[in-house]
Amino acid sequence: MSPDGRGELGRATIVPMPDPTAALQAVRTSTADLLKGLEEHRWSDDELRAPSRCAGWTRGHVLTHLARNADGIAATLAGALRGEVVPRYPGGGRGRDQEIEDGAPRPALALLADVSESAERLDRVFGAVQEAGRWDARTDGGLTAADWPARRLREVEIHRVDLAGDYGPDRWPPLLVAELLPGVMTSLAERVATGVHVVVDAAGSVAPEPAGQEWTVGDGAVEVRGPDWAVLAWATGRGAAATGLGEAPGLAPWR
Known part of the structure; x- marks a missing residue:
C-alpha cells in the first residue's frame, strides 16, 4: 500500500498464506460477488468519479486498480508457468500509478468491463497453475504462485469496501x-x-x-x-x- 493508504495491500506484512486451493475458491466467490454487486448497483459515470474511501482516489481509481492488479498477477503467474520471473508491472510502481490515473476517468461501462474481463483472465491463469500443480513456481516479489490467491482475495475484499457502496467489512469472508x-x-x-x-x-x-x-x-x-x-x-x-x-x-x- 502506498503512503496514503492506497494501492497494493499489505506488502510489508509477513502473513502465513492459507492453502492456495481454499484461497482460490474464496477469491472466486468474492470476485463473483463483486461483479454481481457492480451489476446490481449500476453506478453512473458521475458516481464512479465520486470519492472512494481511499484518500485521493475516486471509485474509478479503485476499479482500475482492481483490473490492473488482476492483470499484473496473471502476468507473473503466466511467466512462472514458463519458468520465468515476470514483474507484475513492467513500468514499476510509477507506471502502475499512471495506468490507474489514465484509466480512472473512463465511462462506467468501460470500467466495469475492464474489471470483469481482467478477472476472467486471472481466473484462467489460476486454473492453469492449479491444473499443472505448480503452486511452488517462483514469481515476482520473491513469492510463489501459492501466495497469490490470498493476496488477490485481500485486494478484492478490502477495495470493495473502499468503493463506499452497500458492502461493509462485516461481510468479509x-x-x-x-x-x-x-x-x-x-x-x-x-x-x-x-x-x-x-x-x-x-x-x-x-x-x-x-x-x-x-x-x-x-x-x-x-x-x-x-x-x-x-x-x-x-x-x-x-x-x-x-x-x-x-x-x-x-x-x-x-x-
Whole structure:
C-alpha cells in the first residue's frame, strides 16, 4: 500500500498464506460477488468519479486498480508457468500509478468491463497453475504462485469496501479475516500514537475460534474491543466503514 493508504495491500506484512486451493475458491466467490454487486448497483459515470474511501482516489481509481492488479498477477503467474520471473508491472510502481490515473476517468461501462474481463483472465491463469500443480513456481516479489490467491482475495475484499457502496467489512469472508488480522497487528506499534489494548470479542466475529486474540501497545491505556472483522477494518484504515468498535484511535496508513 502506498503512503496514503492506497494501492497494493499489505506488502510489508509477513502473513502465513492459507492453502492456495481454499484461497482460490474464496477469491472466486468474492470476485463473483463483486461483479454481481457492480451489476446490481449500476453506478453512473458521475458516481464512479465520486470519492472512494481511499484518500485521493475516486471509485474509478479503485476499479482500475482492481483490473490492473488482476492483470499484473496473471502476468507473473503466466511467466512462472514458463519458468520465468515476470514483474507484475513492467513500468514499476510509477507506471502502475499512471495506468490507474489514465484509466480512472473512463465511462462506467468501460470500467466495469475492464474489471470483469481482467478477472476472467486471472481466473484462467489460476486454473492453469492449479491444473499443472505448480503452486511452488517462483514469481515476482520473491513469492510463489501459492501466495497469490490470498493476496488477490485481500485486494478484492478490502477495495470493495473502499468503493463506499452497500458492502461493509462485516461481510468479509472468514478466511480473509483469519489470515490477515494477526499479520496486520504486527505493525500496530508503528502506526498508533497512544497505548492501546486490542481485544477480539467472540460475539459477532466471523473467523473460527476468534476469542482470546489480544494485543497491547505501550501502556494499553485505550481499549479497542469488538468482533474480528471490525478490528481488522480499523487496523487496515477502514474503521469508518465499521460499526462494531465504537471510539478507536486513529492510525497511520497500513502499508
